[in-house]
Amino acid sequence: MQIVAIDDEKIALEGILAQVKKILPKAQVNGFRNPLEALDFIKENQVDIALCDVEMREMNGIETAKKIKDLNPRCNIIFTTGYSEFTGEAMALHASGYILKPITRAKLEEEFGDLRHEIVEGESKTEAPFTAVTFGNFSFYYKGELVHFTYSKTKELLAYLIDREGNPCSTANIMAALWGDEAAGKVSYFKNIRSDLIMTFENLGYPQLIVKQRGVLGLDKSLIDCDYFRLLKEEPQAITAFHGEYMTDYEWSEYTLGYLLKYDEV
DSSP states (O other), X not given: OEEEEEOSSHHHHHHHHXXXXXXXXXXXXXEESSHHHHHHHHHHSOOSEEEEESOOSSSOHHHHHHHHHHHXXXXXXXXXXXXXXXXXXXXXXXXXXXXXXXXXXXXXXXXXXXXXXXXOOSSOSOOOSEEEEOSSSOEEEETTEEOOOSSHHHHHHHHHHHHXXXXXXXXXXXXXXXXXXXXXXXXXXXXXXXXXXXXXXXXXXXXXXXXXXXXXXXXXXXXXXXXXXXXXXTOHHHHHHOOXXXXXXXXXXXXXXXXXGGGGGO
């Protein structure tokens, strides 16, 4: 397990590092007073947990966390601060946790026991090149980099196919989900986003991700590491990571959310 702590106050940083090493003696723990140096480290290393102070001079913790998420969407970010008014902004980033100073062993242990993203020791449980994050807003990554599409509806099309667990979906069903009563007038637009979806993954070198037949689209979900798929398998850390939010960008996700809410009661 790899952990970084970022705090520009020397005494505070030393205190955090000491506590973490007591709780997780086998973990690799690195401390940084400069968030830019921490980001350089995260670019080159698979970091599982980042403890990030909110108030820093070089770059504030919210901005640092955004950059960490861009580099590693599955990094568990735990904010540390003495100012409770930052809670809402921090949680909007779907952070793993939030600790008010002073940071005690009990507070750290509580957050380490309730991480948003699963940590797999040794070899990764999956070698999937793509990562889909569905808890909260939907985002999709290729080897840690955000995947961009020509149309915003292309991203929604991909989200819908993930929601359907990659199973083949008819054009009619997809269009009904994406446009509702306006679907009949969107045939040309759908052809454009379908082509955009296919071309995006062809350009990334994974044309096989999109399973296409006449009038049908699906996904090869073996290529995707997805929190939603893990939750459906009832993996313990996926259950812990789910907090009642699922693909909040899209209205059609509410039906699936209704089913998933049973895990939020566990």
